[in-house]
Structure formats: C-alpha cells, structure tokens
Amino acid sequence: MALTAVTPDFINRLRAVLPETAFREADAHYLEEPRGRWSGQAGVVVAPQTVEHVAEVIAAANTARVPVVPYGGGTGLVGGQICPDGPAPVLLSLARMNAIRAVYPDENLMIVEAGAILSDVHDAATACDRLYPLSIASKGSARIGGLLATNAGGVNVLRYGNARDLCLGLEAVLPDGQIWHGLKRLRKDNTGYDLRDLLIGAEGTLGVITAATLRLAPRPAGEGTALMVVDSPQAALKLLAMARDHLGEGVSAFELMHRMGLDFLAETLPDLRQPFETPPEWTVLIDVGLARGLDPADALEALFADALKAGLVSDGMIAQSEAHRHSFWELREQIPEANRRIGAVSSHDISVPLSAIPDFIDKGAQVIAALGNFRINCFGHLGDGNLHYNVFPAPGHSRNDHLEQRDAIKRALHDLVDEMGGSVSAEHGVGRLKVDDLERYGDPAKLAAMRAIKAALDPSGIMNPGAVLRA
Amino acid sequence: MALTAVTPDFINRLRAVLPETAFREADAHYLEEPRGRWSGQAGVVVAPQTVEHVAEVIAAANTARVPVVPYGGGTGLVGGQICPDGPAPVLLSLARMNAIRAVYPDENLMIVEAGAILSDVHDAATACDRLYPLSIASKGSARIGGLLATNAGGVNVLRYGNARDLCLGLEAVLPDGQIWHGLKRLRKDNTGYDLRDLLIGAEGTLGVITAATLRLAPRPAGEGTALMVVDSPQAALKLLAMARDHLGEGVSAFELMHRMGLDFLAETLPDLRQPFETPPEWTVLIDVGLARGLDPADALEALFADALKAGLVSDGMIAQSEAHRHSFWELREQIPEANRRIGAVSSHDISVPLSAIPDFIDKGAQVIAALGNFRINCFGHLGDGNLHYNVFPAPGHSRNDHLEQRDAIKRALHDLVDEMGGSVSAEHGVGRLKVDDLERYGDPAKLAAMRAIKAALDPSGIMNPGAVLRA
Numbered sequence: 001m002a003l004t005a006v007t008p009d010f011i012n013r014l015r016a017v018l019p020e021t022a023f024r025e026a027d028a029h030y031l032e033e034p035r036g037r038w039s040g041q042a043g044v045v046v047a048p049q050t051v052e053h054v055a056e057v058i059a060a061a062n063t064a065r066v067p068v069v070p071y072g073g074g075t076g077l078v079g080g081q082i083c084p085d086g087p088a089p090v091l092l093s094l095a096r097m098n099a100i101r102a103v104y105p106d107e108n109l110m111i112v113e114a115g116a117i118l119s120d121v122h123d124a125a126t127a128c129d130r131l132y133p134l135s136i137a138s139k140g141s142a143r144i145g146g147l148l149a150t151n152a153g154g155v156n157v158l159r160y161g162n163a164r165d166l167c168l169g170l171e172a173v174l175p176d177g178q179i180w181h182g183l184k185r186l187r188k189d190n191t192g193y194d195l196r197d198l199l200i201g202a203e204g205t206l207g208v209i210t211a212a213t214l215r216l217a218p219r220p221a222g223e224g225t226a227l228m229v230v231d232s233p234q235a236a237l238k239l240l241a242m243a244r245d246h247l248g249e250g251v252s253a254f255e256l257m258h259r260m261g262l263d264f265l266a267e268t269l270p271d272l273r274q275p276f277e278t279p280p281e282w283t284v285l286i287d288v289g290l291a292r293g294l295d296p297a298d299a300l301e302a303l304f305a306d307a308l309k310a311g312l313v314s315d316g317m318i319a320q321s322e323a324h325r326h327s328f329w330e331l332r333e334q335i336p337e338a339n340r341r342i343g344a345v346s347s348h349d350i351s352v353p354l355s356a357i358p359d360f361i362d363k364g365a366q367v368i369a370a371l372g373n374f375r376i377n378c379f380g381h382l383g384d385g386n387l388h389y390n391v392f393p394a395p396g397h398s399r400n401d402h403l404e405q406r407d408a409i410k411r412a413l414h415d416l417v418d419e420m421g422g423s424v425s426a427e428h429g430v431g432r433l434k435v436d437d438l439e440r441y442g443d444p445a446k447l448a449a450m451r452a453i454k455a456a457l458d459p460s461g462i463m464n465p466g467a468v469l470r471a
Numbered sequence: 472m473a474l475t476a477v478t479p480d481f482i483n484r485l486r487a488v489l490p491e492t493a494f495r496e497a498d499a500h501y502l503e504e505p506r507g508r509w510s511g512q513a514g515v516v517v518a519p520q521t522v523e524h525v526a527e528v529i530a531a532a533n534t535a536r537v538p539v540v541p542y543g544g545g546t547g548l549v550g551g552q553i554c555p556d557g558p559a560p561v562l563l564s565l566a567r568m569n570a571i572r573a574v575y576p577d578e579n580l581m582i583v584e585a586g587a588i589l590s591d592v593h594d595a596a597t598a599c600d601r602l603y604p605l606s607i608a609s610k611g612s613a614r615i616g617g618l619l620a621t622n623a624g625g626v627n628v629l630r631y632g633n634a635r636d637l638c639l640g641l642e643a644v645l646p647d648g649q650i651w652h653g654l655k656r657l658r659k660d661n662t663g664y665d666l667r668d669l670l671i672g673a674e675g676t677l678g679v680i681t682a683a684t685l686r687l688a689p690r691p692a693g694e695g696t697a698l699m700v701v702d703s704p705q706a707a708l709k710l711l712a713m714a715r716d717h718l719g720e721g722v723s724a725f726e727l728m729h730r731m732g733l734d735f736l737a738e739t740l741p742d743l744r745q746p747f748e749t750p751p752e753w754t755v756l757i758d759v760g761l762a763r764g765l766d767p768a769d770a771l772e773a774l775f776a777d778a779l780k781a782g783l784v785s786d787g788m789i790a791q792s793e794a795h796r797h798s799f800w801e802l803r804e805q806i807p808e809a810n811r812r813i814g815a816v817s818s819h820d821i822s823v824p825l826s827a828i829p830d831f832i833d834k835g836a837q838v839i840a841a842l843g844n845f846r847i848n849c850f851g852h853l854g855d856g857n858l859h860y861n862v863f864p865a866p867g868h869s870r871n872d873h874l875e876q877r878d879a880i881k882r883a884l885h886d887l888v889d890e891m892g893g894s895v896s897a898e899h900g901v902g903r904l905k906v907d908d909l910e911r912y913g914d915p916a917k918l919a920a921m922r923a924i925k926a927a928l929d930p931s932g933i934m935n936p937g938a939v940l941r942a
Contacts, residue, residue, distance in 0.1 A: 104824070104826065106708070106712060106825065106826050107824055107825040107826055107856075150661065151661050151665075153659050153661075157658065157659060158658075161636075162659065164665070164668075165632075165636065174916055174919075174920060178915070178916035178919065179916060180914055180916040180917050180920070181914050181916070182914060182917060184892060184894070185824035185825075185892060186822045186823070186824065186856060186892075186893065186894050186897070187628065187629075187822065187825075187855040187856055187857070188624050188628060188633065188822045188852070188855050188856070188857045188894065188897040188898050189822060189894035189896075189897060190621065190622050190624075190672055190894070190896045190897060190898055190899065190900045190901070191894055191895065191896050191901060191905075191908075191909055191912070191913060192672075192901060192909055192913060192917065192918070192921050192939060193669060193672065193673055193677070193920075193921045193924060193939075194622075194635070194665070194668045194669055194671065194672050194673075195917050195920055195921070197635075197665045197668035197669070198664060198665055198668070198669055198924075200665065201661055201663075201664065201665050202664055202665075206664070217720075218715050218716065218719050218720075220719055221719070237577070241577060244689045245689065245763075246762070246763055247762050247763070248689050248691055248692070248760075248761075248762040248763075249688075249689075249720050249762075250762055289719075290719075290762075291717070291718050291719040291720075291721055291761075291762075291765070292716075292717055292718070292719075293764070293765055293770070294762070294764055294765065299764070351657045351658065351659045351660060352657070353575070353578055353656035353657065354577065354578040354656075354658075355575065355577045355578055381659070384658040384659050385578075385657060385658055385659070386658070386659045421655060421656060421657075422657065423655070423657050423659065423660035423661070423662055424662065425660075425661045425662050426657070426659040426660060426661060427659050427661055428661065429661045430661070430662060430663060434662075437662075438662055438663055441662070442662060442663060443651055443652050443653060444649070445645055445649035445650060445651040445652070446651050446653060446663065446666050447663070448645075448649065449645060449651070449664075449666055449928060450663050450664045450666070452927040452928055453664060453669075453924055453927055453928070455927065456923040456924055456926065456927035457920060457923055457924070468663060468664075
C-alpha cells in the first residue's frame with residue numbers, strides 16, 4: 001500500500017502523545033545537506049526526548065503509513081537524512097536525546113543516547129582517561145546515532161575499527177514501534193541473530209537507533225605523529241608494512257595526502273602553515289599510540305631511519321609537541337574544506353584491496369584523463385584501503401563547466417573500483433546518492449536478501465524510504 | 472507447509488547433480504555430539520566440494536522442503552549440528568571444502584573454505600608470519616564454517632575479538648539456493664545491510680557459509696605468559712586493569728582458574744605437572760604479545776612487582792621458555808577434559824558485565840548451595856566477562872544422581888545471569904540446547920525481528936530447523 005504524506009490530522013495524533021516541546025520548526029538546516037545536491041521536505045519535525053516518545057512517533061507513522069526520516073547531526077554525505085520527493089515525512093530529530101547515560105571506565109564502555117555529539121562523547125571518555133576512538137572531521141556536529149546508522153569510519157579504523165566494531169549494544173525502535181532493549185554491557189553474547197550489526201549501517205531504513213553501548217579503549221601511554229614523504233603509493237604501502245612490523249597495533253592512523261591537497265590548502269586556506277617548503281607529491285601522516293616503556297618520538301625516529309635506509313622515504317618531520325601534532329592533523333583534516341572551496345566535479349569514497357591501491361591510483365588517473373582535463377585530489381585512509389578520490393576542474397574552470405560529465409566520471413571510476421574487487425561506498429554509506437550504484441554493483445543474492453529483510457521488518461516501508469533501497 | 476524427510480527419490484535427485492564422491496555413509500560421528508545429550512538422524516549425508524554443488528543441494532532441498540543440517544567439525548556444544556527429531560534431513564558436511572584458497576600477507580588476510588580446520592588455518596597464517604588469533608581448545612577438529620556460524624570466541628577475544636570480528640567477507644548459499652559472492656578483501660565497505668554479520672552467529676539457520684575472508688594480525692615481536700595467584704575475583708579484575716594500564720592492547724589473554732579446576736586436573740590427569748605445590752584458590756593466566764623494544768618477561772615482572780606492591784597477587788610464575796609457556800596453557804586448556812572426566816551435572820557458558828563478575832561468583836555459589844551439595848568449577852575468559860561455570864556432584868556421587876536437579880540448577884543460574892544483565896550463551900551459541908532460554912530471556916522485540924528475518928530468508932524453514940528458533 002502506498003505511503004501518505006503528513007497531514008494536519010496526523011500531526012494532531014502526534015500532539016496527543018508528545019509534549020509540545022518535542023515539536024520543532026522545519027528550519028532550513030533540516031532540509032539541506034552538506035554537498036547541496038538535494039533539498040528536503042518535512043511534513044513535521046519532531047525531536048522527542050525519550051525512547052518511549054520515539055516509539056509513539058514510529059507507531060503512529062506505521063499505522064498511518066507516513067514516512068519517517070531519522071535525523072542526527074545532518075552531516076551525512078550521501079543524502080540519507082534528506083527526503084527530496086514523495087509524501088512529506090516526519091523528520092525525526094534525535095538531537096534532544098543527547099545524554100551520556102552512564103560511563104563504566106572499569107569495563108571500558110559507556111552508554112550514550114543517539115543524539116550525543118561525537119566530540120562530547122570524546123570528552124566524556126577523556127574525562128575518565130579512556131578513548132572513544134571513532135573520529136571524523138565533522139566530530140563537532142555529527143551525532144552518535146547517525147554515525148552508527150551509517151557505520152562511520154574515519155581516521156582510526158586501522159587500529160580500532162569502524163562504528164560497528166566499536167558498539168556492543170543498541171536500544172532502538174523497530175518499524176512497528178516496538179522498542180528493542182539491547183544495551184548490554186557484554187563483550188560476548190551469542191544469543192541469536194546479530195540485530196545490532198543489522199541496524200548499524202542500515203541508515204535508518206530498518207528502525208531508529210536511540211542509544212548505544214560504546215566500546216572505549218585504554219588511552220595509550222604515549223602518542224606521536226609524523227609526516228613522511230614517499231615517492232609513490234607503492235612506497236607508502238611498504239612503509240605501512242614496516243610501521244606495523246616495528247609497532248604492531250601501535251599504528252593508530254596511516255593517512256595518505258597527495259600534493260594536490262596541499263596545493264588546495266595553500267590556495268584556499270593560506271593561513272594554515274605548510275610543513276614542507278615545496279609540497280611533496282605524496283605525504284603520509286602516521287599516528288602512533290604506544291604502551292608504557294616506548295617513546296613515540298623515538299619509535300618514529302627509528303622507523304624513519306629504517307625507511308630511509310630502505311629507500312622508502314626522502315624527507316620527514318616528527319611532531320615535537322602536542323601543538324605540533326595538532327598542526328599535522330589540521331593539515332589532513334582541512335583537506336575536505338579546501339576541496340569544498342575549490343568545488344569538486346565529482347567526489348568518491350572508495351575502497352580497494354590494500355595491495356591494489358597503487359594500481360587503482362594509476363588507472364584512475366588514466367580513466368579521468370580520457371574524459372577531459374581535470375585535477376585529482378586523492379587522499380585518505382591508506383591503511384584501510386580507503387581513498388577519497390575527488391575530481392576537480394582544471395584551473396580557471398568551475399564545477400559547473402563539467403556538470404554533464406559527472407555521471408560519466410562516476411561510472412568510469414566506479415567500474416574500475418568494481419573490477420578491482422572494491423567498494424563504491426567505503427565509509428559514507430549508500431543514502432540516496434548511491435542507490436543506483438548498489439543496484440549496479442551489488443551482489444544479486446545479497447540485494448535480494450536485503451529486500452526480503454526490509455519487507456519483513458518494515459512491511460509498510462515507512463522507514464527512510466528511498467534510502468539504501470529504491471522505495 | 473510442513474517439511475518432509477529425505478526420500479529415495481530425493482536422494483536420486485541429488486545423485487543427478489552431485490558426483491558420487493560427494494555421498495557419505497551416515498557414520499555414527501555425524502550423529503553424535505560432544506556432550507552426549509542427543510542422537511542425531513540423517514536421511515543422507517553429502518559432502519560437496521564446490522559452492523556450486525552446495526547450492527544444488529540447498530536448491531533441491533528447498534524445492535522438496537527437506538531439512539538441511541550443516542555440519543562442520545562436529546565440536547559444537549549446543550547441539551546445532553544434530554537433528555534429533557522431525558523429518559530426517561540432509562546432513563551437509565563441509566569437510567571436503569577445506570582449501571586455503573589464498574593468503575595475502577601484505578593485506579593481513581586470507582580466504583579459506585568453510586571446511587578448513589582451525590589448526591590448519593593457524594599453520595597457514597604462521598607460514599607467512601601472521602596470526603589468525605581465534606583459538607579454542609578444539610582447534611584440531613573445529614572447522615572455520617562452524618566457528619563462524621556459531622561466532623566462536625575462545626582465549627584471545629580480549630585482544631582480537633571473536634569470529635565475527637575476525638571476518639571481512641563471506642561466500643554463502645542462501646536458503647533458496649542462491650550463492651552470495653561476498654569474499655571481499657576490504658576493511659571498509661558500507662554498501663548495504665550487514666548480511667555477513669547476520670549469517671555469522673545464525674548457526675546455519677539462514678544459509679550455509681562456504682568460504683570466508685579472514686583477518687590476520689601481525690605476529691607480536693615477543694610473547695610471554697605468566698600465572699599469578701590472586702586472593703579473589705575482585706583482585707583478578709584489578710590486576711586486569713593494571714595489566715592494561717601497563718601494556719595496553721598487549722594483553723592477549725586473561726584467564727581465570729579456580730582451585731577446583733586444578734584439583735580436577737590432579738585427579739583425572741595426574742601426569743600434568745602442576746605449577747604450584749598447593750593449588751591456589753584463584754589463579755590468573757596472563758598472555759602478552761608485545762611490539763619491538765619491549766621484553767615480555769620483563770614486562771610481566773614489572774607488572775607482578777606492581778601488583779605485589781598493591782596487594783593484588785601473592786605468588787606467581789613467569790614462563791622462561793616456549794615449552795614453559797606451553798605448559799601453562801596446557802593447564803588451562805585441559806580443564807574442559809578434566810571436567811568431562813569428572814562429569815558435570817550442568818555446564819554454563821555465561822557472560823556478565825565485567826565489574827559484576829565477583830558478585831556473580833558469590834551469588835552463584837549461594838544459588839547452588841541452596842539446591843544441594845555440589846562442587847563448582849568456575850573458570851574462563853575473565854577479560855571478556857565470560858565464565859564457564861560448571862556444577863559437579865560432591866565427591867562419591869555421580870552426575871546421574873542429580874539428573875532431576877539439572878533443570879532447577881540451570882534455571883536458577885540463568886535467572887541470576889539475566890538479573891545481572893548477562894547472557895546465557897556467551898560464546899557457544901543457542902543451538903538446540905538453549906532455544907527455551909532464548910524464548911525466556913530474549914528481548915521480545917528482538918525475537919520478533921529474528922522470526923521475521925528467518926521467515927523472510929527461509930520461508931520453507933529448511934535450514935537447520937529447530938536450532939536457535941523453535942521450528
């Protein structure tokens with residue numbers, strides 16, 4: 001049966017079960033997304049403060065067959081938080097469910113509500129001398145519920161895993177309005193199907209996450225950061241292997257930056273201090289966190305010396321202070337902002353098998369060159385085989401000069417990724433942006449299973465319709 | 472529609488699509504399980520050698536509505552591999568799909584078939600200087616498919632996670648006979664629902680895993696093992712916190728052993744050398760794997776010295792050789808065999824929040840004492856909050872004297888676990904043994920979702936009927 005838009009009558013039904021404070025104006029920020037591809041619509045915006053109220057909203061929507069679009073920090077890059085067409089939905093903001101419910105330092109875990117902002121979660125972990133390792137550039141506004149719903153990645157996946165790996169349990173409202181109380185504080189629990197990992201990464205299409213038990217890690221005794229200049233992505237991979245050989249799991253992040261990113265930073269954010277006089281072709285940022293008895297700067301020195309001997313690196317800098325570390329990271333974390341200011345024709349969040357990275361970078365450049373005169377900024381989480389591969393107009397041109405080429409660029413690059421056994425969405429999710437890609441490149445048996453699961457758990461199809469799977 | 476038993480006609484249909492070599496006699500070992508609770512039945516036993524042949528079997532069974540019971544190493548402890556009643560099934564052995572398909576040391580992963588034996592996987596990892604960290608006592612016969620289907624745990628979960636955490640991708644046959652080709656070599660892949668983690672832990676009820684991409688870890692530069700004597704489980708927890716403070720993720724295993732286990736070893740395996748003259752009330756086995764620059768024995772010495780100063784330990788031994796390490800581990804790994812020889816009235820695989828462990832041990836003893844005169848052997852993976860809590864008759868009595876009390880013991884202990892927010896199946900799974908427990912203690916919303924998923928993916932109900940969910 002078809003979905004129906006929010007009506008005044010439906011809003012009245014919500015008013016009967018929700019306090020007045022739960023209703024929000026449908027401000028512009030709810031209807032925009034960071035890349036400006038879509039404008040959203042909302043029949044009504046509600047921000048409940050309890051899981052019971054979330055359940056009331058979902059149950060009412062399920063009865064009335066009104067779509068529900070969950071909304072976290074609004075930072076998603078694939079349009080999962082935006083409903084551009086179809087019947088106007090309930091926009092369900094989790095912003096007011098933002099409590100840190102409990103912290104258990106002895107158990108290395110905490111229980112937080114879906115609306116908690118990532119940097120607040122970081123602070124709560126730091127306050128008890130622990131680490132919540134998930135970290136992304138938008139940490140000041142991204143919320144835990146959205147990070148889990150999209151299985152966010154970021155800079156520390158190499159060592160600590162992604163959002164899924166860092167979650168032990170969930171509280172969620174399922175599409176029929178039932179509350180699943182799954183906030184266990186257990187490292188091992190083999191009682192039935194993994195509903196947790198099914199909701200994580202389902203981008204709000206199978207229910208709404210309202211709270212989570214998050215894993216914390218012990219804070220390493222010492223941390224250090226280095227920039228090392230490598231000749232090629234191949235040399236970067238060898239450096240990664242050497243770093244792990246030296247430091248084991250002590251390698252927390254291993255990020256690759258191309259010269260283009262540093263050029264863009266120089267052009268758009270000239271106040272940012274650049275570490276090398278001439279931007280190197282390829283730079284690696286290595287972050288380590290080590291146990292007692294090891295000095296991070298010494299360990300990075302030793303690694304650099306060995307890498308120099310092996311001909312893998314030609315230059316490097318090791319941070320000598322926390323401020324210095326921060327300045328290295330600032331460089332890496334401001335690249336997306338520089339990209340935004342330059343204006344990409346097309347942005348890609350891809351992964352390939354680790355050893356295929358150099359080949360992908362070579363072939364990707366050929367694919368793009370065949371399509372026209374473009375600049376490529378390729379950077380990201382080399383240690384995870386995950387690159388952000390962004391295509392820009394030549395100097396003097398703008399993204400608008402190339403709008404008609406965007407689809408061809410996307411197709412050519414995604415075909416290449418697929419041929420290499422990669423993923424066209426490594427860490428950002430599918431949202432509404434990559435529904436076609438999923439149909440094109442997804443395994444047919446898996447897609448059929450996904451559709452069956454969606455129909456089984458959400459037979460009315462109210463949850464975030466049009467995201468992940470075609471509505 | 473009801474399931475039907477294997478018929479001669481159905482076997483003929485299998486003969487039309489499978490080579491003769493795929494058929495096996497229904498030997499006794501296929502119809503027994505380690506704890507001797509059930510006898511199984513099999514209409515036919517097949518052991519295909521390719522995923523295509525597995526798909527033929529499942530498709531034929533789906534058409535004929537014949538049950539299929541997947542069979543790995545037969546080491547499962549909850550009866551998931553046994554069909555004691557109902558229509559006689561196809562017993563689908565994965566034993567002949569046992570190839571190590573490929574090893575990628577540079578990517579820290581390997582692709583293996585479901586029938587590969589765990590110790591063979593260990594050897595293949597060692598051969599390329601890597602570690603596949605999953606390790607359990609039955610590693611010489613347990614097969615990867617079964618380990619994944621039950622999301623096995625073991626002694627290294629504290630550091631490396633369980634079977635689910637160590638898997639990057641799957642090849643599987645879904646209940647309609649479709650093959651899911653999901654053997655990606657990717658650390659990050661956010662393209663759709665997590666079918667991988669849904670099949671892992673589903674105990675063969677949602678499909679058959681035929682191959683997996685397994686994560687490998689760098690082999691630590693140095694490893695060490697110590698036994699430390701603690702006064703109480705509370706002191707053991709404080710020692711764990713101190714060990715992590717000293718060594719971070721370097722702590723690979725943290726196992727608790729009660730005096731009863733050492734007594735049982737002395738009684739049943741007298742040739743095993745006991746490290747302490749008088750078996751201590753509580754002993755902790757600590758295993759560490761450290762990066763370059765740290766000496767494991769020195770690190771364990773330093774930990775012991777600090778723990779002694781803090782009053783946490785009263786005695787200890789640090790292994791001085793690989794043989795010595797092995798003898799410490801032998802002690803821990805032979806406890807299940809000693810238990811078997813003594814004969815438990817009731818065995819429990821439970822987890823509780825880490826900080827609740829001492830309270831659980833206290834209250835558990837009270838619960839059991841109220842039911843009669845029993846001995847308790849409580850041991851296991853303290854670092855994961857996972858205890859094997861086994862109840863034995865008093866000296867001079869046998870398990871058969873107490874068979875009528877078994878249900879009451881189980882109920883009382885599981886009620887306690889549930890009250891404490893724990894799990895009645897931490898690492899062994901549900902199988903057929905704990906279907907009632909799952910119904911009693913499981914979250915109703917999660918159970919409803921599980922049933923909906925089962926009906927959606929396996930509408931005929933052919934896959935391992937009666938395991939996990941009531942058939």
